[in-house]
Amino acid sequence: MSFIRKIPIRSVALLSSTLGGIYLIDDKYNARTLQRNSLTIWNGICIGLDYKINFRPEKGDKIDDLHERVAQRILRVCKFNGGLYIKLGQAIQVQSAILPAAYQRTFKTMYDEAPAVDFDQVAKIFQEDFKCHPDDMFDDFERVSVASASVAQVHRAKLKDGTPVAVKVQKPNIRKQMNWDLMAYKALMYAYEYLFDLPLTWTAETQDKHLREEVDFINEGKNSERTKRDFEQIRSLKDKVYIPKVFWDYTSSRVLTCEWIDGVRVTDKEGLARQVLTYGSIYSNIKLLLIFFKIFRYGYKLHDVMKTTIDIFASQIFVTGFVHADPHPGNVFVRPHPNKSKKYYQIVLIDHGLYVEESVVFRHQYSLFWKS
Numbered sequence: 001m002s003f004i005r006k007i008p009i010r011s012v013a014l015l016s017s018t019l020g021g022i023y024l025i026d027d028k029y030n031a032r033t034l035q036r037n038s039l040t041i042w043n044g045i046c047i048g049l050d051y052k053i054n055f056r057p058e059k060g061d062k063i064d065d066l067h068e069r070v071a072q073r074i075l076r077v078c079k080f081n082g083g084l085y086i087k088l089g090q091a092i093q094v095q096s097a098i099l100p101a102a103y104q105r106t107f108k109t110m111y112d113e114a115p116a117v118d119f120d121q122v123a124k125i126f127q128e129d130f131k132c133h134p135d136d137m138f139d140d141f142e143r144v145s146v147a148s149a150s151v152a153q154v155h156r157a158k159l160k161d162g163t164p165v166a167v168k169v170q171k172p173n174i175r176k177q178m179n180w181d182l183m184a185y186k187a188l189m190y191a192y193e194y195l196f197d198l199p200l201t202w203t204a205e206t207q208d209k210h211l212r213e214e215v216d217f218i219n220e221g222k223n224s225e226r227t228k229r230d231f232e233q234i235r236s237l238k239d240k241v242y243i244p245k246v247f248w249d250y251t252s253s254r255v256l257t258c259e260w261i262d263g264v265r266v267t268d269k270e271g272l273a274r275q276v277l278t279y280g281s282i283y284s285n286i287k288l289l290l291i292f293f294k295i296f297r298y299g300y301k302l303h304d305v306m307k308t309t310i311d312i313f314a315s316q317i318f319v320t321g322f323v324h325a326d327p328h329p330g331n332v333f334v335r336p337h338p339n340k341s342k343k344y345y346q347i348v349l350i351d352h353g354l355y356v357e358e359s360v361v362f363r364h365q366y367s368l369f370w371k372s
Contacts, residue, residue, distance in 0.1 A: 033180040036081045040181075043077050044188040048195050067102035075106050083174055084181050084211060086114050086150030094328060111330055116148035122155070122169050129252040134167075137250060141167070149330075151215060151353075156260065164260035165247060174215055182208050210325070214353035217256040221246040223322075224258070224352040230320040231312075241312050242335075242348045261348050263333030266309055269302065305334060309347055318367055321358040326351060 078089035093107040134141040138157040145153040155167045186204040193200040228243040250257035316323040333348040
């Protein structure tokens with residue numbers, strides 16, 4: 001008690017008000033970068049020490065508990081921080097097949113909807129990028145987003161000529177947070193490389209390069225058009241894959257406007273069955289219902305859809321060398337072919353922000369690897 005009495009009340013009040021002021025400024029004007037990165041560094045240290053101390057042969061019966069503990073810690077950080085951390089969680093989910101079972105269980109929900117920002121913030125981005133309100137550019141612009149992801153959210157709209165479009169709007173804090181997020185990630189990778197003697201720092205440089213490209217929607221539009229040209233040169237696929245058209249007059253580095261496409265996820269068998277019942281005439285519906293009976297009874301048609309999907313990405317890896325690097329189920333759709341005289345499905349690829357360009361030498365070596 002005597003020690004506490006010696007602490008001046010004025011000093012305590014000054015410290016409290018200073019910390020409170022820093023918190024408010026960080027929360028309101030700095031996109032919570034201080035809070036987010038403090039949380040990241042603290043949990044990163046805890047994770048590193050946890051693995052360093054407890055990942056040992058003599059503690060083999062507790063390894064599953066260790067993985068579970070760490071996976072839950074990473075998930076909490078990703079959900080609290082949001083933004084690019086959601087992408088980190090999604091990357092872990094994509095690679096979960098080669099990770100411990102605890103990571104597979106923990107991150108299976110990472111492709112659920114991310115929180116959307118208010119329409120006022122969307123309108124502010126339009127004002128900054130186009131000097132006008134969305135209502136001035138579009139005949140109709142839905143206030144509520146139809147989808148929300150880590151970096152952006154999508155609104156349905158109509159051009160002045162009535163064309164339905166999907167408008168992808170970047171969340172306003174992403175660019176403010178990105179530099180700090182990448183700095184924290186780099187710091188942890190350097191620390192882990194030293195602590196565990198593993199080559200990890202190269203991942204920081206790779207992530208830095210690709211994330212900066214991914215948040216530039218003009219780059220994404222160019223990627224999609226290049227991909228469209230690539231598939232037009234592949235006779236076996238040019239009619240089976242579709243890349244939505246980009247409307248450049250309504251696109252900026254933070255807003256991407258593309259053709260609206262109705263479809264269902266390539267993994268959604270029930271959605272495919274529902275979709276086929278709305279396609280074409282009654283005769284066509286009966287005919288296609290019989291086809292889908294064969295799909296669910298014998299499985300060969302679903303196999304054909306999946307084979308086409310595999311062929312699409314294999315052609316990028318082994319032929320064009322320009323590879324869509326974010327091919328999760330939310331970015332691959334199936335729709336009835338718009339030309340009813342042709343096959344009844346078409347694979348639609350969206351979200352072209354993250355691509356990897358391979359060298360000819362790598363493609364040749366990788367082909368030999370699989371051939372062997």
